[in-house]
Amino acid sequence: MSGHGTPIPMTSHPCGPLSGVADVPGDKSISHRSLILGAMAVGETRITGLLEGEDVLDTAKAMRAFGAEVTRHADGTWTVQGVGVGGFAEPEQVIDCGNSGTGVRLIMGAMATSPITATFTGDASLNKRPMARVTDPLALFGAQSVGRKGGRLPMTIVGAADPVPVRYVVPVPSAQVKSAVLLAGLNAPGKTVVIEKEATRDHSERMLAGFGAEVTVEDTDEGRVITLTGRPELKPQVIAVPRDPSSAAFPVCAALITPGSDVLVPGIGLNPTRAGLFTTLREMGADLTYENERTEGGEPVADLRARYSPDMKGITVPSERAASMIDEYPVLSVVAANAEGVTMMGGVKELRVKESDRIDAMARGLRANGVTVEEGEDWWAVHGLGIGNVPGGGTCESFLDHRIAMSFMVMGMGAQAPVSVDDGSPIATSFPIFEPLMGGLGARLERT
Numbered sequence: 383m384s385g386h387g388t389p390i391p392m393t394s395h396p397c398g399p400l401s402g403v404a405d406v407p408g409d410k411s412i413s414h415r416s417l418i419l420g421a422m423a424v425g426e427t428r429i430t431g432l433l434e435g436e437d438v439l440d441t442a443k444a445m446r447a448f449g450a451e452v453t454r455h456a457d458g459t460w461t462v463q464g465v466g467v468g469g470f471a472e473p474e475q476v477i478d479c480g481n482s483g484t485g486v487r488l489i490m491g492a493m494a495t496s497p498i499t500a501t502f503t504g505d506a507s508l509n510k511r512p513m514a515r516v517t518d519p520l521a522l523f524g525a526q527s528v529g530r531k532g533g534r535l536p537m538t539i540v541g542a543a544d545p546v547p548v549r550y551v552v553p554v555p556s557a558q559v560k561s562a563v564l565l566a567g568l569n570a571p572g573k574t575v576v577i578e579k580e581a582t583r584d585h586s587e588r589m590l591a592g593f594g595a596e597v598t599v600e601d602t603d604e605g606r607v608i609t610l611t612g613r614p615e616l617k618p619q620v621i622a623v624p625r626d627p628s629s630a631a632f633p634v635c636a637a638l639i640t641p642g643s644d645v646l647v648p649g650i651g652l653n654p655t656r657a658g659l660f661t662t663l664r665e666m667g668a669d670l671t672y673e674n675e676r677t678e679g680g681e682p683v684a685d686l687r688a689r690y691s692p693d694m695k696g697i698t699v700p701s702e703r704a705a706s707m708i709d710e711y712p713v714l715s716v717v718a719a720n721a722e723g724v725t726m727m728g729g730v731k732e733l734r735v736k737e738s739d740r741i742d743a744m745a746r747g748l749r750a751n752g753v754t755v756e757e758g759e760d761w762w763a764v765h766g767l768g769i770g771n772v773p774g775g776g777t778c779e780s781f782l783d784h785r786i787a788m789s790f791m792v793m794g795m796g797a798q799a800p801v802s803v804d805d806g807s808p809i810a811t812s813f814p815i816f817e818p819l820m821g822g823l824g825a826r827l828e829r830t
């Protein structure tokens with residue numbers, strides 16, 4: 383769990399071409415859901431390609447605490463012996479979800495309609511993040527919660543003994559909230575309806591259907607209406623977790639800003655609810671192509687080929703695209719600093735309640751490295767200096783946020799002087815092989 387260990391200061395030195403193949407790890411969102419749904423199925427789910435990052439390992443531990451048997455085998459395969467919907471045992475210890483918003487919010491949903499009590503905590507970052515967005519809808523099912531002021535962890539959830547299904551309009555664009563409600567709905571008799579005004583990543587809907595639940599999705603004037611029939615028997619699955627587009631973003635963006643680069647990132651999911659960054663980069667003029675386009679496990683997949691792109695231009699990123707690239711704004715701002723003109727990013731208030739306030743964290747670090755940034759509550763604008771013109775030379779705080787740390791490491795690769803972060807340890811939450819992978823492409827990362 384990040385934030386509990388010793389900080390790892392890191393420096394990224396300007397480097398020559400990045401080249402080769404970047405095999406990024408499994409998708410974090412799908413990995414969490416594989417373990418949780420596996421634990422709620424009856425029988426053995428087998429998972430290959432699971433992301434073995436700290437966030438997901440914390441979810442694996444949590445599923446064991448709720449009574450599922452979760453095993454990592456010598457060949458890297460994971461199995462989950464599920465206890466069935468409504469079969470969770472009461473954990474004997476506090477559930478520590480480390481740095482992971484997805485982990486804690488989905489697990490709270492999954493246990494909230496069982497007659498058990500669980501207490502959740504996390505690291506210093508997670509314990510600052512808002513949980514009322516999940517406990518408010520869980521209360522409608524009949525679950526109770528007591529946490530710290532402002533709905534913060536540590537927090538205890540008393541699951542509903544006699545849950546009722548709910549109809550809930552999600553007030554913020556959040557796949558975590560949507561998923562918490564759907565997972566709670568699994569053990570409520572009757573139909574639970576979740577409505578989202580903006581489409582967010584749809585892994586929960588797809589995977590619930592894959593596990594045999596009855597789920598329908600309808601686009602209406604009110605928004606995307608998802609209807610789940612409660613109390614199914616979930617059937618165990620064989621899951622091959624696809625590679626994470628949010629991790630692919632780092633070698634892709636690094637290649638775009640580092641002279642002479644040519645990097646292939648194979649097998650990346652281009653599910654439209656996740657692929658907004660790649661569309662945006664292409665609009666900016668990035669030399670980013672999709673090769674070998676195919677369908678895998680019902681999802682569009684391609685090998686991404688990213689080459690040095692000295693002529694990128696700043697653009698206004700459409701607000702309605704925000705949900706499909708919400709975790710990629712930090713690294714996009716690094717590319718924006720290397721483009722000509724201003725990149726305007728609006729409709730992104732959610733960035734302020736991630737592992738850090740990501741607008742603030744990036745603005746501080748970009749400014750410390752010679753880049754001008756303007757910001758408001760739900761927007762920010764990066765004034766591009768043109769390729770290779772980012773001075774660098776600064777040290778940035780990562781605020782216990784993996785994406786902030788990795789974004790500044792990428793910035794150093796194309797800057798005029800090295801860029802440092804005070805703590806790269808959070809990188810292990812989502813991308814444990816970031817250093818060897820980027821080093822293998824030619825990056826010069828150093829623990830300092």
Ligand SMILES: O=C(O)C1=C[C@@H](OP(=O)(O)O)[C@@H](O)[C@H](O)C1
Pocket residue numbers: 410411412483484555556557558559561583708709732
């Ligand atoms: O459901 C998920 O797997 C996720 C949803 C998003 O969070 P929000 O639901 O807070 O937008 C995203 O930022 C996070 O990395 C993963």
Ligand SMILES: C=C(OP(=O)(O)O)C(=O)O
Pocket residue numbers: 481482483484485709736737785812
């Ligand atoms: C926001 C993120 O994760 P989480 O909310 O699961 O902590 C992320 O990985 O960028």
